[in-house]
Amino acid sequence: MFIIAGAGHPKTEKHITVKPVHCYHCNNDVFWILEKTKYHITLFFIPVVPYKTEYLYSCSICGSSSKLSKEEFERRVQFETRPYK
């Protein structure tokens, strides 16, 4: 018997700000995107166990981004964003 295991398989959840925020990189007032990406260990290509989560805040024009803590991400999602499709 052999087992196919791997890692990666990111799943991303996106939100967008409800008000424009100034970007000091491209100098525009734009809607920013908040992304929560979970990476999983996979077994037979099926995600099984999450091992890492990243929280990013990025400009929708130039892509300039910064990492957020989980608490900061959740506060912004709750008060400043709507789901992004």
Ligand SMILES: [Zn+2]
């Ligand atoms: Zn920008």
